[in-house]
Each structure stands twice: as structure tokens, then as C-alpha cells.
Amino acid sequence: MTFPPRIWLNGRIVSTAEARVSPFDHGFLVGDGVFETLVARGGRPFTATRHWQRLVASCESMGITPPTFEVYQAAIHEVMKSNELPDARIRVTLTSGDGPLGSDRGDSPATMTVAVTPLKPWPPSETALVVPWTRNERSALAGIKSTSYGDNVRALAHAHAHGAGEAVFANTRDELCEGTGTNIFVVVKGHVQTPPLSSGCLAGVTRALVLEACQAAGIPVGEIALPVAILQACDEAFLTSSTRDVHPLARIDAREMPGVAGAVTQRVAQAFRDYVAGRDDP
Numbered sequence: 001m002t003f004p005p006r007i008w009l010n011g012r013i014v015s016t017a018e019a020r021v022s023p024f025d026h027g028f029l030v031g032d033g034v035f036e037t038l039v040a041r042g043g044r045p046f047t048a049t050r051h052w053q054r055l056v057a058s059c060e061s062m063g064i065t066p067p068t069f070e071v072y073q074a075a076i077h078e079v080m081k082s083n084e085l086p087d088a089r090i091r092v093t094l095t096s097g098d099g100p101l102g103s104d105r106g107d108s109p110a111t112m113t114v115a116v117t118p119l120k121p122w123p124p125s126e127t128a129l130v131v132p133w134t135r136n137e138r139s140a141l142a143g144i145k146s147t148s149y150g151d152n153v154r155a156l157a158h159a160h161a162h163g164a165g166e167a168v169f170a171n172t173r174d175e176l177c178e179g180t181g182t183n184i185f186v187v188v189k190g191h192v193q194t195p196p197l198s199s200g201c202l203a204g205v206t207r208a209l210v211l212e213a214c215q216a217a218g219i220p221v222g223e224i225a226l227p228v229a230i231l232q233a234c235d236e237a238f239l240t241s242s243t244r245d246v247h248p249l250a251r252i253d254a255r256e257m258p259g260v261a262g263a264v265t266q267r268v269a270q271a272f273r274d275y276v277a278g279r280d281d282p
Contacts, residue, residue, distance in 0.1 A: 004083040008075045008114035013082045016115075025111050027095025030103060031148035033111075034058035035093040037181075038205075038242050039119055043086040045076055047242070049281045050205045055092060058144045064096050065110050075114040088116040089243060093147065119243070125250035125259035126239055128179065129164035130228060131155040135177040137200030145202060152180035164251070166239060170228035171200045177228075182241045183207040186226065186234035187264040193230075196223040206240040206272075209282065213275035214268060231255070236262035238269075246272050 007019050027033035036051045052072050059066035067075075072092065080088055093115075097108035133155060141148060152167075159167035159180075168184060171177045178184060178201035185194045192214055195201050214221035231237065236258050237249040246269040250259030258265070276282045 004085060004116055004118075006079065006082040008079040008112075010112055011071075013078055019113075021111055021113070022098050024098040024101075024106075025095055026097065026099040026105060027093070027111060027147055029099065029101060031146065031150070032062070032099070032105070033093060033095030033147035034062055034064060034145055035091060035147055036145060038090050038092075040076075040080060040086065040088045040090060040116075041119070043080065044280075045073075045080075045090065046276075047205050047209070047282055048073060048076065050208070051092075051242075054145065054203065054205065055094070058146070059094060061144050062096070062146070063105075064094055066094070067112060075112070079114045079116050083116055085116050085118060087119040089119050091115045091117075095147065122244050122247060123165075125248045126166055126244075127164045127251040128166045128168050128184075128237075128239070128249055129159040129162050129253055130231065131158055131167045131169060133169065135169040135171045135200045137171045137173070137177070137198065139200070142200045143197060143203060156180045168228075168231070168252075173225075174228055175199050176226040176230060177201050179239060179241075182239040182244065182247075185210065185238050185240065185268075186230055187236035187262065188230070188234050190220060190235075190264060192219055192221040192264065192268060193224045193226060194221075195226060199225065204240060204242075206242055206245060209276060210240050210246060210268060210272055213271040216275055217267070217271035219264070219267060219271060236265050238262070238265045245269070 036055045038051045056066040095111045099106035155167035166179045169177045177199045183204040231252045239247040248259045248265045
């Protein structure tokens with residue numbers, strides 16, 4: 001895999017080939033960090049303020065000093081410009097810095113990186129597999145965009161091995177929760193429904209925008225605790241994320257779904273586009 005030539009690391013642009021993070025960094029040692037993924041199109045980062053607000057919330061929950069909005073914003077623009085990537089997937093990562101080999105933290109300052117890669121399109125629809133592992137809605141990391149992504153890596157590899165593009169988790173109460181990098185919505189008798197944050201799912205930025213867009217467009221929508229079995233009974237389903245926007249599901253496990261032909265999903269996708277159109281930082 002080829003990576004863009006430059007990265008933003010702790011306040012400056014450096015060569016990707018020469019960029020170094022300490023082997024004692026707690027993000028590397030124990031996954032003690034947080035991150036955000038957002039996109040830019042035409043040189044304009046999308047929903048940058050909402051992502052920064054969530055980054056700050058994650059930092060506060062984890063006890064990591066967050067960057068100022070000015071540092072965050074400048075870092076994104078500098079790394080996009082230096083790599084000449086006006087359309088980019090942007091990854092902002094903060095760790096607690098150097099620490100002991102165990103779970104105790106040291107007193108080093110946070111490590112911050114901002115990296116970009118080319119923005120690649122998704123296929124028109126997606127497939128998903130419910131995996132045999134659960135999200136713990138009572139976990140210390142529930143709702144935090146943590147760099148501790150081992151569960152997601154394992155689940156996504158399992159989904160890929162079974163011919164699916166995304167993995168979907170239930171929580172410990174056997175309720176529908178989320179994907180590895182997505183929120184999930186279902187359509188039941190014309191009503192759009194998504195798990196509440198109490199399910200343990202991440203407070204997705206696109207998830208929030210879709211809820212707002214549906215309300216603005218008069219589409220019935222709600223945050224409702226749902227049994228994971230709803231995926232075998234719902235009329236339509238779709239995923240949301242910062243890189244996918246509204247992404248229709250064409251198959252869940254062995255069940256064929258309407259995919260791009262879903263009438264309500266189409267209406268939601270259009271409502272989302274209308275809602276964010278013309279807004280500098282929705």
C-alpha cells in the first residue's frame with residue numbers, strides 16, 4: 001500500500017517515511033488514545049466542528065489533553081495542502097503519550113498525528129454480517145472513539161471471510177448496536193429507526209445529521225432499542241458514517257435487502273444531501 005508522503009506530527013509536517021512515534025507511546029503499547037475520521041471534498045473538511053467536539057469529549061472521558069480547535073483545524077489544512085489532496089479521508093489521532101509498559105500512565109504530553117489518504121468511493125450498496133461477539137454497553141469505552149479497535153479488526157475480518165463488507169454487533173442485551181465503523185438504521189413500516197446511544201453505539205456525526213435531516217424533511221424517525229432480530233424482519237436498512245454518508249444494505253447475513261431500490265432509504269439519502277447542502281460546517 002502506498003501512503004501520502006507527508007504527515008502532521010506534534011505540530012509540524014514531516015516525511016511519512018521519517019515520522020516516528022516512541023515505542024513507549026501508550027497508543028502503541030495499550031491502545032490508550034482517541035481519534036476522529038472525517039472527509040474533505042474540494043479542499044473543504046466536512047463537519048470539522050462536530051468532529052472536533054466529539055474528539056474533545058473523547059479526550060475528556062479518557063483524561064487526555066485535547067488540542068484547541070485552531071491547532072486541529074490548522075493541522076488538517078496543512079497536511080491536506082502538503083500532500084495536495086483536496087479530496088481526502090482525514091484521520092486525527094491523540095494518545096496519552098509515553099508511559100510505562102503496563103496500564104499506568106506516565107507524565108508525558110499527548111502525541112497527536114493528522115494523516116490523510118485519498119478519498120475512495122464505496123460501492124452503491126453494502127452487505128453486512130451479524131458477528132458472534134457483542135458490544136459491552138457498560139464498558140468504560142462505550143461511546144468513546146477509542147484507538148482500542150481490536151474488537152473491530154477481528155469482527156471485520158470475520159465478516160470479510162464470510163463474504164460481507166461490514167460487521168454488525170449486538171450488545172450484551174441482544175439489542176442491535178452498530179457496525180465496526182458505522183451506525184445502522186432500519187426501516188419498519190415506513191418509520192426510520194436506529195439504536196439509542198444507551199445501546200453502547202458511538203454517537204456518529206453522520207448518524208446525528210441523518211436524524212436531523214429526517215426530522216427536517218418530515219420523515220418519521222426515532223432512536224429506539226431494537227432486538228438484533230429486527231434485521232431479519234425490517235423492510236430496509238442502511239449504514240451511516242463520515243465516509244459512507246447514507247449507504248443502503250443489499251444483504252444482511254443470508255437475507256437479501258432492497259439496497260439502492262429501498263424507497264425510504266432513497267428518501268433519507270436525499271434528505272441528508274439537502275440538509276447539508278450549502279452549509280460550510282453543518
